[in-house]
Amino acid sequence: MKPSSRIERDRERRITDFVRAGEELFFEKGYHNTSIEDIARRADYAVGTVYRYFTSKENLFEEMLFGKMTNYCEHMQRVFKAVAAPEEKLFQGVRAKLDFFEKERRFFQLFVEEIAPMAAGAHAVIVSQRCLELKESCLQNWVKLLRQGVRSGKFRRMDCEKMVLALEGAMHEVMREHVLHHPRRSLAELEPFLCDFIRSAVFIK
Amino acid sequence: MKPSSRIERDRERRITDFVRAGEELFFEKGYHNTSIEDIARRADYAVGTVYRYFTSKENLFEEMLFGKMTNYCEHMQRVFKAVAAPEEKLFQGVRAKLDFFEKERRFFQLFVEEIAPMAAGAHAVIVSQRCLELKESCLQNWVKLLRQGVRSGKFRRMDCEKMVLALEGAMHEVMREHVLHHPRRSLAELEPFLCDFIRSAVFIK
Amino acid sequence: MKPSSRIERDRERRITDFVRAGEELFFEKGYHNTSIEDIARRADYAVGTVYRYFTSKENLFEEMLFGKMTNYCEHMQRVFKAVAAPEEKLFQGVRAKLDFFEKERRFFQLFVEEIAPMAAGAHAVIVSQRCLELKESCLQNWVKLLRQGVRSGKFRRMDCEKMVLALEGAMHEVMREHVLHHPRRSLAELEPFLCDFIRSAVFIK
Amino acid sequence: MKPSSRIERDRERRITDFVRAGEELFFEKGYHNTSIEDIARRADYAVGTVYRYFTSKENLFEEMLFGKMTNYCEHMQRVFKAVAAPEEKLFQGVRAKLDFFEKERRFFQLFVEEIAPMAAGAHAVIVSQRCLELKESCLQNWVKLLRQGVRSGKFRRMDCEKMVLALEGAMHEVMREHVLHHPRRSLAELEPFLCDFIRSAVFIK
DNA sequence: GATGAATGAGCGTTCATTCAT
DNA sequence: TATGAATGAACGCTCATTCAT
Structure with missing residues (x-):
């Protein structure tokens, strides 16, 4: 050594x-x-x-956030890298997200909730460029997925970029409320609702 | 006088x-x-x-927020108080939201964006009980609306509470991105996408 | 007019x-x-x-204090101006002091107590030259009185200036404690003790 | 070490x-x-x-005061703990007080003068419970001393509690004036006057 | 490299005083 | 003359950052 x-x-x-x-x-x-x-x-x-x-308090915060975000992205990556039909992957993505934040509730609160509209608490967010890029690359995976689905004729024609934002916003908001009001209950409970919601928003007919 | x-x-x-x-x-x-x-x-x-x-910095912040929230709620109230079919009101609600934040972009950034996931800046949010109540009462208007639609057979059967959160989350996220990346363009551009999104999520068939 | x-x-x-x-x-x-x-x-x-x-807050305080002090001195003056044997005047002086502060307990607290060693409360004292002179002239009356008594052979030989300070200090301290611990009871209760105390300190034998 | x-x-x-x-x-x-x-x-x-x-400005003040008061009480304790006749201890107490404040003029000014009637300056006094208790316990030593003397027949019958206040008030006032007007001269100069004063106030005959 | 005492700029808040009306 | 809104210097206190040991 x-x-x-x-x-x-x-x-x-x-x-x-x-x-x-x-x-x-x-x-x-x-x-x-x-x-x-x-x-x-x-x-x-x-x-x-x-x-x-x-180098500073801000730097420590940023490193912590970047680490968490990296974990999150790697976790989601596994789904997107796998071979499966788009419609299947979509639901796997939802499950993966619920799984990840089930274990990382604390981080979720930072990621979405505490930071989300109208939440109580006095906090600060410092987000570096590389964190934003990480998030962006993560979003692009969803976008690609939707595009595949559209091409394959399973998904409706749509503005895929906007749709991803809409779906993420919807998921986060529902999860946020769940975590806030039912801190003891599993996020997995949301899977049926979210999958159904996404299906009706994305699938043909 | x-x-x-x-x-x-x-x-x-x-x-x-x-x-x-x-x-x-x-x-x-x-x-x-x-x-x-x-x-x-x-x-x-x-x-x-x-x-x-x-009385304090916090008080100034809170008054500002409450004032804006009140304006917002009153603005939305006008739609919900009007007489119209639920499916019509839904779209009117979207338009009202876009209208309001078109004029109050600054507030929107505070309301949703700055406060939303991954936004830059080091901030704190102090939200009083009365602001949360205002927001909640606002959400309940949407919930009632969905319930009417379900009863009238126009909307699918659904968990109306969750659906409202999902729709709000979706709208805000799409708007947030629009405001951030196209600060000069009108929020009204989003109407077609959002109405379509909502239609497919909520309407039967 | x-x-x-x-x-x-x-x-x-x-x-x-x-x-x-x-x-x-x-x-x-x-x-x-x-x-x-x-x-x-x-x-x-x-x-x-x-x-x-x-002209200022300080000036208001000072005017108030000077007014009170003037009242006090005039009150005491009446005793000292009267014709009487020194030994009699001494006791009249004690009574006059007790009388005055009986009615002006609030002022007494400022004059002596609140201001006195180890008392609780967070206060400030601003005392002008003219207030000090008033106080000094008041003390001189007692000094003259003692000198008369010494000359007349009724009082022991003594350092009259110091004796006046000692007697005043003694009276104020006893009164202070009384006012603090028995706010409802009359200061007149102290007369026997104080007169006895003064007698033994001042009188021959 | x-x-x-x-x-x-x-x-x-x-x-x-x-x-x-x-x-x-x-x-x-x-x-x-x-x-x-x-x-x-x-x-x-x-x-x-x-x-x-x-922890705060107030805390600093209070610690300072308490420290000084502790020194003072310990200094006086030595006298009271020693074995001696009450009449002797009384004078030793006076000497001890003069000694202590001879070295601690600054503190004396805080303890008595600055804080005493009609002194100049705009000040506040913050006195904690423990300081008051210290002072009280100190006073009780004098009280016990007087009681002993009364029992032994050397001192006149008297209200010992009041007498202690009177003597302390007298001593402090005389010392206060001395320190103020003769800042260069020793407090020891006051011993003869104070002892004589106390003797005539306390001793039989 | 690890320590933690020392630093000092910066903040929220107060309030005696001024002055336009 | 009376008013009271406006002023801004000053204060107690915090804490991210530095650096001698």
């Missing part, structure tokens, strides 16, 4: 520690109500140490 | 000035990055003057 | 109004917790009007 | 620095006219540093 390997591994570990601590706290209290000292304490390091691994 | 009329009008004017300045700045820079001094300067008053009309 | 007479009387009346309002509020809440607006409201005038009659 | 010893000592040092700076400034300008920035500058630290050691 290279000596740098262990050092590198240590470094990764620190980063993970801070990101996890930040994650928890940003979720619990929001960006502005979380101080670097909070994060350092939660991760069991000194304040100064945070600045060895992140 | 009441003797207090002019004084009262002056007072209203100040409030409007501050609310407008706050609106602009909260949108531009977010709640936490906007200082009372910023607002005062933008409105061309001294810092202390803000506190003659609002 | 001269026209200026009524104007002058009006002026006096305003001053009295403000002084009384200030008195009440300074007593209730202390100097720093009382704002000019409080005073104006209590006296039923506008804020600006206060500044027609007083 | 404990490893934390030096760190602990540093911490103590900072606290002492701030307390001393506060002491000076509160005396010079009063509580309300002293800002945290003043204190920080005087102690040669930045504003924020004050808040590492004190």
Whole structure:
């Protein structure tokens, strides 16, 4: 083993520690109500140490968000990469989304809810270019999917870009409400409604 | 004319000035990055003057939001109060929403976009109970409308509460993207897509 | 009647109004917790009007204090001007002090208590030269009295200046405690103790 | 030596620095006219540093006062704990008080003078419960002492509680005047007068 | 590399004072 | 003369960031 390997591994570990601590706290209290000292304490390091691994509080937040978004995209990627008919993939995508956020409710709240219209709480969102690109590339997978379906004659003719936005908006809003009002219940409960909704919006007849 | 009329009008004017300045700045820079001094300067008053009309920064934000929400709800109310078939009202509702936010793009960004997933900026949202109630009562109008349509046999059978959330989420997301990427173009352009989307999601066949 | 007479009387009346309002509020809440607006409201005038009659908040406080001190000195003067043996006057002085502060408990709290060692409350004291002179002239009356008593052979030989301070300090401290712990009971209850105390401190044998 | 010893000592040092700076400034300008920035500058630290050691301005004031009061009480305790006849202890108490305040003139001014009737300056006093209790326990030592003397037949029969207040009031007032008008002279000069005063007030005959 | 004390700019808020009406 | 809206300096306090150890 290279000596740098262990050092590198240590470094990764620190980063993970801070990101996890930040994650928890940003979720619990929001960006502005979380101080670097909070994060350092939660991760069991000194304040100064945070600045060895992140250039600023904003940077830490952004890294955390990017990591989560990467996880999300990779999770969704698995569906889109698989071989299946578009109409089947559509429902698999819905399930994948519900699955992912089932495990990552905290992140969902940041991703959609806490951040969503009229939600309570005093939080801040800092979103970097690369996060937006990640999100965009994720959306494009859906777009391609719809285009395939249209070409294959299974889906209605439509403005696929707009349709994806509409479907995402619809899913998120329904999920948001569910998480907010039924924090104990599984997101999977929404599958029938969402699949039905999407079917009627997208499928021919 | 009441003797207090002019004084009262002056007072209203100040409030409007501050609310407008706050609106602009909260949108531009977010709640936490906007200082009372910023607002005062933008409105061309001294810092202390803000506190003659609002008890705190939070109060100013909340008043602004509540005022806008009230306008929005009253605007939508006109549609729901009118006499018309549910299927007609549905489309009138879409048009009303597009109309309102056409004129209130700034507020829309606060209402949906800035606050919506992945938007840039470091912001906080403080939403009072009364704002949430206003929003809820607004949603209930849509719910009633759907129920009428279902009863009359024009709309499919559905979970009306969830459907309203889905439609709102869809509309907002599409509008959000439009406003963000085509700030010069009219929101009315979205009417065909949205009406079609809603029709296929809600109507029988 | 001269026209200026009524104007002058009006002026006096305003001053009295403000002084009384200030008195009440300074007593209730202390100097720093009382704002000019409080005073104006209590006296039923506008804020600006206060500044027609007083140059500043401090000036208002000082005028109030000077007025009270003047009353106090005049009250005590009556005793000292009267013809009586020193030993008799001494006790009359004690009674006069108890009398005065019986009626002016609020002022007493400012004069001695609130201001006295270790008392609770967050207050401020602004004392002008003329108030100090008034107080000094008041003390000198006691000094003269003691000197007379010494000359007449009734009182022990003593450093009269120091003795006056000692007696005043003693009286105020005892009164302070009484007012603080027995706000309902009369200060007159203290007369026996104080007279006895003074007798043993001052009289021969 | 404990490893934390030096760190602990540093911490103590900072606290002492701030307390001393506060002491000076509160005396010079009063509580309300002293800002945290003043204190920080005087102690040669930045504003924020004050808040590492004190939770608030009020807390700093209170800690300062409590610390001084504790010193004072411990100083007096030594006298009261010693074995001696009451009449002897009484005079030792006077000496102890003069001694203590000889070294702690600044504190004396806060303890008695600045806070005493008619002193100049615009000040506030914030006194916590524990300070009041400390003061009270201190007074009780004097009370017990007087009771002993009365029982032993050396002191006159008297209301011991009131007598202690009277004696304290007398001493403080005389000391106050001395410190104010003769800032260079020793408080010890007052011993003969005060002892004589107390003797005549307390002793039989 | 890790620490955590120190920093100081910046914020929300107050209020004595002014002045146009 | 009376008013009270407007002013803006000043304050207590926070916290992201730095740097000596």
